[in-house]
Amino acid sequence: MELHFDQELAQLKEKLLFMSSLTEQSVAQSLKALIQRDDALAKKVDADDDVLDRLQVEVDERCIRLLALRQPLARDLRLITMAMKISTDLERIGDQAANIARRAAELNKEPELKPLVDIPRMAEICQGMIRDVLDAFVYEKPDLARQIIKRDEDVDRLNKQLQRELTSFMIEDPATITRALLLMRIARNLERIGDHATNIAEEIVYLYEALDIRHQH
Amino acid sequence: MDNTIGKPIVEISGLNFWYGPKQALFGINLAIQPNRTTAFIGPSGCGKSTLLRCLNRMNDLNDEQRIEGTITMHGMNIRHPDVDVIELRKRVGMVFQKSNPFPKSIFDNVAYGLRIQGSKKNHLEDRVESSLRRAALWEEVKDRLQESALSLSGGQQQRLCIARTIAVEPDVVLMDEPCSALDPTATAKIEELIQDLKRYYTIIIVTHNMQQATRCSDFTGFFYLGRLVEFDSTNRIFTNPANKQTEDYITGRFG
Numbered sequence: 001m002e003l004h005f006d007q008e009l010a011q012l013k014e015k016l017l018f019m020s021s022l023t024e025q026s027v028a029q030s031l032k033a034l035i036q037r038d039d040a041l042a043k044k045v046d047a048d049d050d051v052l053d054r055l056q057v058e059v060d061e062r063c064i065r066l067l068a069l070r071q072p073l074a075r076d077l078r079l080i081t082m083a084m085k086i087s088t089d090l091e092r093i094g095d096q097a098a099n100i101a102r103r104a105a106e107l108n109k110e111p112e113l114k115p116l117v118d119i120p121r122m123a124e125i126c127q128g129m130i131r132d133v134l135d136a137f138v139y140e141k142p143d144l145a146r147q148i149i150k151r152d153e154d155v156d157r158l159n160k161q162l163q164r165e166l167t168s169f170m171i172e173d174p175a176t177i178t179r180a181l182l183l184m185r186i187a188r189n190l191e192r193i194g195d196h197a198t199n200i201a202e203e204i205v206y207l208y209e210a211l212d213i214r215h216q217h
Numbered sequence: 218m219d220n221t222i223g224k225p226i227v228e229i230s231g232l233n234f235w236y237g238p239k240q241a242l243f244g245i246n247l248a249i250q251p252n253r254t255t256a257f258i259g260p261s262g263c264g265k266s267t268l269l270r271c272l273n274r275m276n277d278l279n280d281e282q283r284i285e286g287t288i289t290m291h292g293m294n295i296r297h298p299d300v301d302v303i304e305l306r307k308r309v310g311m312v313f314q315k316s317n318p319f320p321k322s323i324f325d326n327v328a329y330g331l332r333i334q335g336s337k338k339n340h341l342e343d344r345v346e347s348s349l350r351r352a353a354l355w356e357e358v359k360d361r362l363q364e365s366a367l368s369l370s371g372g373q374q375q376r377l378c379i380a381r382t383i384a385v386e387p388d389v390v391l392m393d394e395p396c397s398a399l400d401p402t403a404t405a406k407i408e409e410l411i412q413d414l415k416r417y418y419t420i421i422i423v424t425h426n427m428q429q430a431t432r433c434s435d436f437t438g439f440f441y442l443g444r445l446v447e448f449d450s451t452n453r454i455f456t457n458p459a460n461k462q463t464e465d466y467i468t469g470r471f472g
Contacts, residue, residue, distance in 0.1 A: 003470065071428055073455045073467045210457035 005070055012062050012083055016090075017138065019055045022048065023090045024130045026097035027193060031123040034104035034186065035116060042108070045101035052094035059087035082207040086137070089196040089203070093130065096189040096196070103182045103189075113169070113179040122158045122190045125151055129197035136201065142208040145201040149217055155194035162187045226251035226388065226419050227272065232286035234267055234443075236279065241267045243443045245286070249389075249436075254411055254420040256430035256451065259440035260471065265423045268440070269391050272421065273309035274302050290388070307334075310382035314394040316374035318366035318381075323358050326366045326377055330385040344384055351417070352380035353410050372403025379410065383418065390414065392422040396429065408433045427467055431455050439463045 026045050033042035063084045066072060072080050107113075129148050136145040166180040166187075202214050225248035234242035242264045249255050257265035270276045271288060274295065288295050295305055307330070318326050327345045328336075336344065345362075349355040354376040358369070366377055375395060382390055392411075396404040411420055411433045424430050430437050431451060438448040439462070447460040458464045465471050 005469065073427065073431070074458055074464050076468050077456060 005072075005076070008062075008066060008070075009076065009079060012059070012066070012080070013138075015055065015059050015062065016083055016086055017134065019052065019059065019087060019090050020130065020134045020137075022052060022055070023093045023097070024127065024134070026052070026094055027100075027123070027127055027130060030097040030100040030104065031120065031127075033101050034107065035120060037104075037108045037112075039105055039108055042101040042105040046098050049094050049098040052091050056087045056091040060084055063087075078207050078210060082203045085203050086200050089199045093193050093196045096193045100186050100189045103186050107179060107182050110179055113176055113183065116183075118158050118162045118165070119183065119187060119190065122155055122162075122187065122194075125155050125158075126190050126193045126197065129155075129194060129201075133197050133200045133204065136204050137207075140208050142205045145204040145208075146213075148201040149198050149213075152194045152198045155191055159187050159191040222248075223250060225249055226291060227421075228287075228289045229268075229271075230287050232268070232271065232288065233284070234264075234271065234276070235283040236267075237281040241443050242271075245445050247438060247445060247448060249419060249421060251388075251419050252415050252417075253435040254415050254422060254433055255436040255438065256434035257421065257423045257438050257440060258425075258427065258430050259446075259466070261425075263440040264443040265438075265440045266393055269393055269421060269423050272389065272391060273306045273311055274300075275311070277302060307385050308387050309389045309391060310385065310387035311391040311393070312375070312378050312382055312395050314397050316371060316378050316398070318369070318374050318377050320365065320367060322363045323366050323369070323377060324362040327380045327384050329381060334385065348380040348384040349377075351383055351414065352376045353406060353413070354380055370403070372399050372406060375399060375403070375407060376410065379407075379414075383414070387418060389419045389421065392420065394423055394425065397425065404429070427455075439466060441466070 026048050029041055029048075030045045032038060033045060063080050066080050070076070129151055132144055132148050135141065136148065163184055166184050169176045169180045202212075205211055205213050227249035229245050229247045229249075232242055232245040233240065245264075245268060257269065259265050267276065271284065272295075276282045276284070284296070290305075290308070294300070319329060321329070324345055327348050328341050331341055331344055346355060346359075349358060354373060357373060358364075358377075361368075366374065369377060375398075379390075379395075396407050399407065408429060411422065414420060415435075422430075422434065434451045436448065437451045437454040439446045439454065439458075439460070441462055447454065447458055447463045449459070453459075454463065455467060458467065462471075
């Protein structure tokens with residue numbers, strides 16, 4: 001027997017999935033806008049951020065309604081409370097993607113500083129994290145979520161490496177400062193995306209195992 | 218709330234119970250913590266009320282009953298043939314689903330048990346007042362103590378029954394669905410009261426209302442088909458139960 005409540009929970013999950021696929025797309029497109037120097041795509045990512053903002057509000061409204069009207073317990077309670085947190089993290093990832101897109105548009109006004117190597121690598125790891133975190137959520141795989149958390153270290157390491165490298169660019173040639181700073185901030189945006197994906201992974205472990213693993217790795 | 222496990226006040230072990238040929242409880246083992254509220258939940262016919270009634274030997278009233286296993290209170294076996302059942306029921310009071318005040322005055326209802334015990338008049342008045350205060354009813358009835366208890370509202374009658382139960386200073390108060398006939402306001406008052414009363418007494422409550430168990434108990438036991446499926450802190454049972462049957466029941470997906 002399927003309960004009406006189960007249908008409502010399924011709809012909530014669908015909303016979150018739609019939100020996360022849109023987030024994943026925004027991150028991918030913001031990087032494409034940067035690498036291919038595509039202004040139009042950068043504008044699109046910026047505009048899509050409004051959609052993500054609206055979705056976040058919708059998810060939260062749904063969750064609050066379910067909390068008030070259904071008084072969920074146990075697994076249901078964990079799903080609804082974590083859905084609110086996951087939607088917040090997804091929305092933040094969307095914000096970071098929009099930031100990357102805006103910075104890409106600024107960079108497009110100047111000649112290329114250098115061929116990008118580390119930023120695309122960071123972006124690739126981040127996109128993989130978002131994709132897998134989605135799988136961990138849909139297929140109820142907390143172990144996959146745990147594995148995602150480990151990958152954040154690679155993102156952090158690449159970010160540090162990039163900050164050093166770009167600093168030396170700026171020291172050697174002050175003419176590169178504007179562009180190097182923009183790239184530094186893009187790397188920083190990606191590093192934040194990794195953090196939010198990590199948060200979601202932790203939320204998924206709590207959702208499926210009722211274990212709070214935050215601040216323990 | 219500190220839910221560390223200390224020395225229990227009531228210990229039940231290997232309890233089996235039959236109504237005639239039908240076995241209603243199977244191998245129940247359970248320790249009740251003093252000055253805490255323990256909730257028994259589970260679908261109708263799961264044995265939770267039967268177990269509650271074992272604790273003050275209310276089931277003795279049923280000729281067809283048969284019981285095995287031990288129940289101790291403060292380490293003393295309450296099933297021993299030498300136990301004075303009247304004395305036991307004084308120490309283990311009970312509040313029922315439907316309020317059942319005697320057709321007497323408010324004062325006499327609360328004084329009833331005390332008079333049987335032979336309390337003196339001054340003492341009697343003090344105890345009636347303190348019991349009504351503890352039952353959060355004093356302010357509403359202090360000017361009409363001689364009126365019939367039946368003139369009170371349903372919620373007030375139930376609080377009167379609680380006052381009557383606690384007047385004789387029991388150690389344990391058993392409550393069998395105490396709010397099922399009350400409106401939400403009266404229910405909220407009883408639930409508040411339960412939280413206050415556990416300072417003085419150990420409370421065991423049977424409830425069909427899951428939210429009631431979450432709001433007012435420290436420990437929860439889930440019963441199904443005469444077995445205790447899971448027993449843990451209320452917080453644990455309602456956020457992350459260990460057993461799938463428990464989870465299915467509390468999330469409304471049973472069967």
